[in-house]
Amino acid sequence: MTELLQIKAVNKRFGGLVAVNNVSFAVREREILSVIGPNGAGKSTLFKLISSFLNPTSGEVLFREERISGLAPHIVARKGVVRTFQETTIFKGMTVRDNVIIAHHLRSNASLAGFYLGTNTARRDEDEFGRSADEIIDFLDLGTQRHEIASTLPHGHLRALGIAIGLATNPTVLLLDEPFAGMNHDETVRAVEMVRGVRKRGVTVLLVEHDMPAVMNISDRIVVLNFGVKIAEGTPKEIQENEKVIEAYLGVEDETIGF
Amino acid sequence: MKRTRNILVVAVFLLVVLVGVPWLIEATGRLDLYYTLTSVALLSIASAGVWVTFYIGRINIGQGAFALMGGYVSAILVVQYGVSFWLTLPLAGLFCAAASVLIGLPILRLRGVYFAMVTLVLTEVARLLALALPITNGAKGMVSIPLPGGISIFGLTILPDFAALPNPRPAFYLVSVVLMALCFAALYRLVHSRIGKLCQSLQQNEELASSIGVNIAYLRVIAYAFSSFLGGLGGAMFVAISQSIYPSSFTVTDSVNFMLNCFLGGLGHVFGPMIGTFVLYFGWDFLFETGEFQLLIFSSVLIALMLFLPNGLLSLRLFGKKQG
Ligand SMILES: Nc1ncnc2c1ncn2[C@@H]1O[C@H](COP(=O)(O)OP(=O)(O)OP(=O)(O)O)[C@@H](O)[C@H]1O
Numbered sequence: 001m002t003e004l005l006q007i008k009a010v011n012k013r014f015g016g017l018v019a020v021n022n023v024s025f026a027v028r029e030r031e032i033l034s035v036i037g038p039n040g041a042g043k044s045t046l047f048k049l050i051s052s053f054l055n056p057t058s059g060e061v062l063f064r065e066e067r068i069s070g071l072a073p074h075i076v077a078r079k080g081v082v083r084t085f086q087e088t089t090i091f092k093g094m095t096v097r098d099n100v101i102i103a104h105h106l107r108s109n110a111s112l113a114g115f116y117l118g119t120n121t122a123r124r125d126e127d128e129f130g131r132s133a134d135e136i137i138d139f140l141d142l143g144t145q146r147h148e149i150a151s152t153l154p155h156g157h158l159r160a161l162g163i164a165i166g167l168a169t170n171p172t173v174l175l176l177d178e179p180f181a182g183m184n185h186d187e188t189v190r191a192v193e194m195v196r197g198v199r200k201r202g203v204t205v206l207l208v209e210h211d212m213p214a215v216m217n218i219s220d221r222i223v224v225l226n227f228g229v230k231i232a233e234g235t236p237k238e239i240q241e242n243e244k245v246i247e248a249y250l251g252v253e254d255e256t257i258g259f
Numbered sequence: 260m261k262r263t264r265n266i267l268v269v270a271v272f273l274l275v276v277l278v279g280v281p282w283l284i285e286a287t288g289r290l291d292l293y294y295t296l297t298s299v300a301l302l303s304i305a306s307a308g309v310w311v312t313f314y315i316g317r318i319n320i321g322q323g324a325f326a327l328m329g330g331y332v333s334a335i336l337v338v339q340y341g342v343s344f345w346l347t348l349p350l351a352g353l354f355c356a357a358a359s360v361l362i363g364l365p366i367l368r369l370r371g372v373y374f375a376m377v378t379l380v381l382t383e384v385a386r387l388l389a390l391a392l393p394i395t396n397g398a399k400g401m402v403s404i405p406l407p408g409g410i411s412i413f414g415l416t417i418l419p420d421f422a423a424l425p426n427p428r429p430a431f432y433l434v435s436v437v438l439m440a441l442c443f444a445a446l447y448r449l450v451h452s453r454i455g456k457l458c459q460s461l462q463q464n465e466e467l468a469s470s471i472g473v474n475i476a477y478l479r480v481i482a483y484a485f486s487s488f489l490g491g492l493g494g495a496m497f498v499a500i501s502q503s504i505y506p507s508s509f510t511v512t513d514s515v516n517f518m519l520n521c522f523l524g525g526l527g528h529v530f531g532p533m534i535g536t537f538v539l540y541f542g543w544d545f546l547f548e549t550g551e552f553q554l555l556i557f558s559s560v561l562i563a564l565m566l567f568l569p570n571g572l573l574s575l576r577l578f579g580k581k582q583g
């Protein structure tokens with residue numbers, strides 16, 4: 001079993017608050033691993049630490065045995081660890097297609113000067129990006145919205161576009177922060193299939209999500225955080241039966257989590 | 260199809276400004292218009308620079324600093340080192356670009372009103388520096404700067420010696436308009452290449468841009484350097500025409516005007532700063548007749564324009580297109 005990402009004793013303090021407290025776990029190649037926990041448990045902070053948007057106070061994150069903590073986010077993205085955001089984040093004023101095309105930036109062979117001058121390499125890049133963007137757009141069922149300005153899309157499609165942007169970077173690991181938030185049942189079912197599809201493309205998926213049925217359905221393994229501390233790790237079945245998890249979610253022992 | 264249309268538009272534009280306008284001026288005898296239109300051309304170059312910083316999502320009220328810097332660099336090189344003006348022109352731009360890299364690295368981390376404030380201060384710092392440094396000759400400024408000499412290659416005269424011309428004004432006009440056309444062509448290309456899309460991605464969401472692998476710090480600095488290059492270019496050319504430069508040649512008011520030109524013309528259009536500068540400059544002159552009410556009317560009209568045309572004058576055309 002290859003360990004693609006290793007999170008090693010990572011701590012993050014904001015002043016007096018310990019948002020992530022000595023968390024360690026590993027992510028295996030091509031798995032779907034979910035991080036769950038109550039509001040404020042430190043899930044988004046953990047994602048920011050992994051994608052290097054934040055530096056850990058102590059501890060480190062390794063990607064393929066190499067330390068990525070402390071590198072600039074765009075360098076980490078270049079290495080293949082790419083994060084989408086909890087808030088719907090897209091380029092609002094661009095068309096759907098331009099959003100996805102621009103997200104291919106990492107794959108460019110031409111330099112900025114090359115793009116300015118319109119060299120052959122640049123033109124090949126543009127063609128390639130356009131083709132690949134169209135493929136991703138179709139894959140995520142956004143075909144009919146291709147030329148619409150992103151800010152006009154309905155919520156579910158915005159999330160899909162967020163995933164499309166992530167995919168376009170050709171990531172090895174894709175970190176999705178609450179991709180199903182605000183979706184109705186049907187949209188969630190579709191989105192779950194989408195994430196499965198993403199994994200089928202060879203991408204390792206890390207997921208933060210509050211939608212328990214979806215998490216239980218899609219995840220290979222689950223890590224549970226509470227007040228910044230990892231309280232459990234295991235298969236969906238193991239997590240559902242874990243006393244500590246039930247307690248963390250409800251504060252009482254004799255109720256079920258409601259999955 | 261679109262390409263032929265573009266070429267046609269450019270050809271007509273060049274024909275009008277390079278042949279039509281001079282012909283009209285000579286016919287009507289309004290020779291003062293040469294100077295006015297030259298000013299518009301040069302100010303619109305500096306404004307185009309400000310537009311570039313808008314394009315990466317930064318409000319820049321500091322272009323006066325670079326216009327001043329460019330002006331002094333050119334003046335000092337011409338007066339003290341005897342360098343040909345035409346060589347100092349790009350050098351002034353490059354000097355400003357280099358300076359803006361050093362300044363931009365720290366301040367481009369700021370956004371919104373914070374960045375705007377710092378750039379505003381920058382204009383004032385430039386003025387104070389010009390007052391204090393020995394090489395700029397303090398408050399007395401630099402005067403009687405010689406007119407640009409000629410350029411000839413293999414005996415072929417490309418530009419005449421301006422000092423030998425009976426009236427250098429038309430020549431300055433032509434050179435400035437050509438310079439403006441070149442700058443806007445460069446800008447047009449920038450905006451319509453991938454770099455334009457990348458700049459837009461910065462403007463709309465820097466965090467997301469960096470998560471898809473865009474080196475945002477680098478791109479910001481590049482854009483700011485290009486912006487300041489244009490400021491320096493405009494400033495240097497201006498100094499050559501007025502043959503003098505003082506610490507007060509470009510002030511905070513100019514910085515604000517460069518920004519207003521962009522607003523007025525439209526931030527979404529490459530040619531916004533050109534139209535904006537033209538309208539603002541002539542609008543101001545036109546209101547001269549109203550005497551003491553000039554500033555009042557001028558400001559009111561500006562405010563009204565921004566309220567009713569938040570996307571600038573050039574959005575009028577788009578609006579018409581959509582309806583049609
Ligand atoms: N930049 C910051 N400065 C100070 N405190 C922060 C910062 N970011 C997060 N926190 C705090 O850290 C804790 C963990 O926040 P985080 O956003 O990681 O939680 P979360 O598990 O993602 O919650 P949610 O499910 O609501 O998204 C919270 O108490 C939050 O207030």
Ligand SMILES: [Mg+2]
Pocket residue numbers: 043044045086
């Ligand atoms: Mg969160």
